Amino acid sequence: MDLQRKVADSKAGDTATLGVWRDKKKINISIKIAERPEEQTIASKERVEKEGYWRGLKVSEISDEARRKNNIPLNIRGVLITDVEPGSPADECEITPGAIIRQINNIPISNLNDFENTTKKIDKKTPVRLYLLQEESGRFCVLKGEK
Numbered sequence: 001m002d003l004q005r006k007v008a009d010s011k012a013g014d015t016a017t018l019g020v021w022r023d024k025k026k027i028n029i030s031i032k033i034a035e036r037p038e039e040q041t042i043a044s045k046e047r048v049e050k051e052g053y054w055r056g057l058k059v060s061e062i063s064d065e066a067r068r069k070n071n072i073p074l075n076i077r078g079v080l081i082t083d084v085e086p087g088s089p090a091d092e093c094e095i096t097p098g099a100i101i102r103q104i105n106n107i108p109i110s111n112l113n114d115f116e117n118t119t120k121k122i123d124k125k126t127p128v129r130l131y132l133l134q135e136e137s138g139r140f141c142v143l144k145g146e147k
Contacts, residue, residue: 054119055128055143056088057081059101061112070098076133077110078102089143099134106131 010033059079078100125145
């Protein structure tokens with residue numbers, strides 16, 4: 001009997017014995033059957049556990065070094081996106097590191113303090129509209145909320 005059928009014929013909490021080959025010898029292993037969590041549940045837990053991220057974005061102040069490295073003019077204000085979590089709402093919106101968030105829900109973002117004050121007031125389930133500079137052009141993007 002193959003593994004998938006053995007698991008499918010069992011109930012969560014049951015113990016099953018599987019025969020496996022190891023070092024050219026067959027041995028039996030006892031396993032406990034558990035329910036498989038939903039894919040969305042797994043992804044949500046991973047996002048919540050990743051500290052410092054908001055909807056898959058990690059941001060920082062635009063430092064003098066970042067301005068030099070990314071050719072960001074002095075008159076540009078906002079927060080610099082330093083990382084985008086794969087599979088996150090930000091990733092789905094095709095946001096890339098190096099982009100700059102200028103507005104969140106039409107609220108101007110000049111620095112990290114503005115970003116933190118604005119994002120902490122937004123309900124996790126509510127979609128959010130961003131205006132950002134990415135690859136030298138401005139664009140809008142809507143980040144999904146949690147389900």
